[in-house]
Amino acid sequence: MADAAPLLISSAAANCQSCIEPISDDTPKHSNGVLPSVDEAIESYIGTAGAAHILPAVLASLVLAFDAQQTFINVFTDAMPPWHLKNSSSASASSSATAGGVSPCGLPPSTWSWSLAIHSSTVSEWSLECASPAVLGLPSSSFFAGCLAGGFLFATLADSHLGRKKMLLLSTLSMSIAAALTAASPSLPAYSALRFVAGLFRSTIGTSVIVLSTELVSRRWRDRISIVGFFCFTLGFLSLPAMAYLSRGASWRVLYLLTSLPSFLYTMLIYFFIEESPRWLLLRGRRSEAIQIIKRIACSNIIDSSFSKLTVPTHSREEDELSNDAFLAAKMLWENRWSFRRLTALMTVSFGVGMVYYGMPLNLGNLSSDLYLSVALNAMTELPSSLIVFFLVGRMNRRSSTLAFTTASGVFCLACAAIRGGGKAELAAELVAFFAACTAFGLVLIFSIELFPTCVRNTAIAMVRQALVLGGVVAPVLVAAGRRRRVLSFGVFGLVIGCCGVFTACLPETRGRGICDTMEEEECRESGAKLAIEEGR
Structure with a gap:
């Protein structure tokens, strides 16, 4: 292929014979005339x-x-x-109530029918x-x-x-x-x-x-x-x-x-x-x-x-070991105390975010608003969330921003559970909760990239994403329970993302700092940060 x-x-x-400048003899090379790396070689041409x-x-x-x-x-x-109820003078009123989560369960089959x-x-x-x-x-x-x-x-x-x-x-x-x-x-x-x-x-x-x-x-x-x-x-x-x-x-x-x-x-x-x-x-x-x-x-x-x-750059010994043992990166994350602490905290936060991110759209059927309109509005909230993360991430502290957005999502989830009577307030609270969860989702992934060295970064991010999906596994059961009692869906969502988001406080701030390539480099940075804190005291 x-x-x-x-x-x-x-x-x-x-149709683009001149879409790039011709390759010239002054293409950047090392002293031996060979381009220094795969990435630089390709970049010199495209x-x-x-x-x-x-x-x-x-x-x-x-x-x-x-x-x-x-x-x-x-x-x-x-x-x-x-x-709707059979022989009802207002079938539409009866069916509109079902949008808020009322079900015909318990009624005699002869008294109702699907609309x-x-x-x-x-x-x-x-x-x-x-x-x-x-x-x-x-x-x-x-x-x-x-x-x-x-x-x-x-x-x-x-x-x-x-x-x-x-x-x-x-x-x-x-x-x-x-x-x-x-x-x-x-x-x-x-x-x-x-x-x-x-x-x-x-x-x-x-x-x-x-x-x-x-x-x-x-x-x-x-x-x-x-x-x-x-x-x-x-x-x-x-x-x-x-x-x-x-x-x-x-x-x-x-x-x-x-x-x-x-x-x-x-x-x-x-x-x-x-x-x-x-x-x-x-x-x-x-x-x-x-x-x-x-x-x-x-x-x-x-x-x-x-x-x-x-020639392809030679791999370090650490990289060769990782290629020979697919689980070595995971072992390195678990055996080092600082990396295990970071990974556990991030996976906990990710689980809470995933529950709301995947659960909220599924939970829209429990609202009294139109389902088609609600899903469309939720989809539209992903766009400003992505733009905020993309354009403002350089100015945002990872730890405090993630904590703020998970807390906001939890508060507005609880507001959805507390609001009675439906209306625009109910939908507005749900949209804010989903928007905050989407933004927290992007921040968690960026946080994961910056917290772990190159040698284990892919494995760490994969485990964080798995925790996110695990939240999606649990969410549908809560959504189904929320059809009878809304607090079992919106309420639980709010408590979980709010409590899980608190674990962000256990992580070090990474905005503006470089990323490390090996576990040893990260350990030295971790030790240096602790020493600086102790000297400051």
Whole structure:
């Protein structure tokens, strides 16, 4: 697949003979005439390329739109559908009450009926209106449990055997097929099993997109291409209520087909139009393939002889040990007291943030406001949250900002549980709580990058993200319980994120400081910080 010439880039290359400056003899080199590193070698050729070379990276980021749809699709497919009392003079009033969480459970079957077709929701089709919270939340919990399992099983494949492009292709294709098969589910157990499979393969999409898109562009575009992923995820989240509204009254199976078909077609674009990372190819010794891709990206057929002589930098002993033992990085994190303390605190904070981040959209059916409008507004709040983190992170203290946003999210979650009568105040409180959780989510990931050295950073971030997904596993059960008593969903969400956020105070501030490469460097910094505090006293 790496040898397939992308039609999109080939077309752009044919019309941009002068899109970069010709490679000259003064290309930066070491004294021996060889470019100093893989990154610098590639940068010397694509660093001055025009905007056309970012198109494959943008195209790769679009998959996050389909990722968002599958993440939150249960908001509509598993919602409690409207119902009304038979022979009631005001069926609409009766059905509107169901939006606030009232269920017909306990009423004689002959006294009520569903207002929409019985196949409009899994709840009505399989008569789950009186099921326990564990059963009602099983499909959503299964999806996030699959994400949790996939994070452990597939985390290293993109770095080792498959590469970035193949991993993204496999994940997207498998997720799409699982979503399409979900539409044919004959029962709740089969439905939940297929949601688990979809989550299993979906788990690596986000990481694959971020890594591949940033490795395909020059340094000056990396920050901008990262924010494109946030826009695409928000776009997918926003499109979901529109698709659900257009298919309202039809079977819930239709929504799975509507979301899986475009995702399946998108895999063809990945195959033909997206390049493999030349950096990964070089590190795997596939130099000729990497050179051909760099030529297409740089819109140039000139590759300096120094590039062909490029050798992959030798690894340190620590890196060799890590490559031979996949669990050594985790052992290093657990055996060192300072790293274990940091990791435990971050995972605790991440669990609370994940419960609200994944649980709030699922919990919108327990509000009295329109479900389609509520989901759309929640999706829109992700955009300003991402922009705040992107543009203001340099000015924000990690520790105090994370604590402030988790506390704010907890307070407004509790406000949602306390507000009676619905209305705009209820929806406003929910939006603020979700916005604060989204912002805390971004800060926690940045905090994780800065708190751990390079040799264990990937493992640490993976474990923090796993804790985030674990919060998503628990959230659907609380959402289902909240259909009868709102405090069991909004109230518990508020208490959990508020209490978990307090653990941020156990972490050192990292704003403005450099990052270390080895455990020894970080230990020296930790010891120096303690000594400075003691001398200050």
